[in-house]
Amino acid sequence: MKRSTKNKILVTGASGLLGLELTRCAKKSGYGVIGTYNENPNLTDKDYVNLKCDIGVAKAVNFLDKKIGKINTIFHCASMTNIDKCEKNREDCWRVNVVGTRNITELAKKQGAKLIYISTGSVFSGVKGNYKESDTPDPxxxxxxxxxxxxxxxxxxxQGIVVRVVPIGIHSIGRPQANFIEWLVDSVSNNRSFNLFSDVYINAISAKTLAGLLLKVPEVLSKGILHIGSRDRLSKAEIGQVVISKFPNFSGEAKIISVDNMPGNFAARPKEMWFNIDKAAKLGLKMPNLKDELELILQKNDSNTKK
Ligand SMILES: NC(=O)c1ccc[n+]([C@@H]2O[C@H](COP(=O)([O-])OP(=O)(O)OC[C@H]3O[C@@H](n4cnc5c(N)ncnc54)[C@H](OP(=O)(O)O)[C@@H]3O)[C@@H](O)[C@H]2O)c1
Known part of the structure; x- marks a missing residue:
């Protein structure tokens, strides 16, 4: 059912993998949508409102507040997401992820809007997995x-809601190597050799499926934390094998190693990075299977990959 455009939402990070899928899905469902980007207007859709806003700058967020009129819900997807870059450029990472999120929270308060903040399974140590919303984070x-x-x-x-997720996919406008699947597809299609972790497990979900589920969150939850993920979990090595199987001519080497043996200057990764999704299921959200999600993501790429 189409919604009234009185239901107006703001999506930060609309040029990112998840933000772009979310703006598209919301638009199709009849929401009034405003997206924001920072450096990549070329990665947003041209046919509707996308505004530049560096969320780390309070003035820019105040300016955004004046431009957008009244909105009902903010989906805050903007973030610095490259873990190794964050480790090396701590000031930048702090400015975007901490100061930026505080600025967006202030915007939500001024607007009296619900705020859905996209967080990550890696707030947990990754020792035991199956993390519940009530478990204590230990990044x-x-x-x-x-x-x-x-x-x-x-x-x-x-009115703040934290949704912990691990989104995967291939950016639909196209950019190389930005997340795990994009990096994998880029490496395999260019016959590069790489390492795959046998002991990092995720219950990831495609950005496309996640977008549909996220739009339902403000209807089923008024505040608090929610975990959304696939029903099953796979190791990054298992995910890599699925990707490689789509490229029969791949001539590089995929070496299966423990994340403990990753050479070089590499930020620590949690191993059991998967969480319990019972709360989301009880709220009526239907979570998919990770293998099906991978097929969905790679299907689109099939024509390019089977050369
Ligand atoms: N990717 C993962 O593996 C992963 C795993 C778990 C959780 N998450 C969370 O899921 C959310 C979405 O991730 P994603 O994969 O869609 O991220 P992404 O593709 O890397 O996109 C990041 C977005 O943040 C924007 N951004 C970066 N710095 C900004 C700034 N200073 N001001 C305003 N916008 C800024 C980028 O804009 P420009 O490109 O225009 O600069 C881009 O739109 C994030 O909150 C992330 O922490 C991601």
């Missing part, structure tokens, strides 16, 4: 610390 790298501090700002707001 292992700087990125995850900043995401947790963002969560704290959002949860202090009486």
């Amino acid at each position: 292992k790298n700087f990125y995850s610390w900043t995401k947790l501090l963002g969560e704290e700002a959002v949860l202090a707001y009486n």
Whole structure:
């Protein structure tokens, strides 16, 4: 059913993998949508409102507030997401993920809007997996610390919701190597050799499926934390094998190693990065199977990959 455009939403990070899928899905469902980007207007849709806003700058967010009129819900997807870059450029990471999220929380307060903040499974140490919303976070790298501090700002707001996810997919306008699947597809299609972790498990979900589920969140939850993910979990090595199987001519080497043996300057990663999704299921959200999600993502790429 189409919604009235009185239901107006703001999506930060609309040039990112998840933000773009979310703006498209919301638009199709009849929401009034405003997206924001920072450096990549070329990665947003041209046919509707996308505004530039560096969320780390309070003035820019105040300016955004004046431009957008009244909105009902903010989906805050903008973030610095490259874990190793975050480790190396801590100031930048802090500015975007902590200061930026605080600025967006202030915007939500001014607007009296619901705020849905996209966080990550890596706020947990990754020792046991199957993490519930009530489990205590214990981040292992700087990125995850900043995401947790963002969560704290959002949860202090009486309409703040934290959704922990691991989105995967291939950016539909196209950019190389930005997330795990994009990096894999890029490496395999260019016959590069790489390492795959046998002991990092995720219950990831495609950005496309996640977009549909996220739009339902403000209808089923008024405040608090929610975990959304696939029903099953796979190791990054298993996911890599699925990707490689789509490229019969791949001539590189995929070496299966433990994340403990990753050579070079590499930020610590949690191993059991998958969470319990019972709360979301009880709220009526239907979560998919990760293998099906991978097929969905790679299907689109099939014509390019089977050369
Ligand atoms: N990717 C993952 O593996 C992963 C895993 C778990 C959780 N998450 C969370 O899921 C959410 C979405 O991730 P994603 O994969 O869609 O991220 P992404 O593709 O890397 O996109 C990041 C977005 O943030 C924007 N951004 C970066 N710095 C900004 C700034 N200073 N001001 C305003 N916008 C800024 C980018 O804009 P420009 O490109 O225009 O600069 C882009 O639109 C994030 O909150 C992330 O923490 C991601």
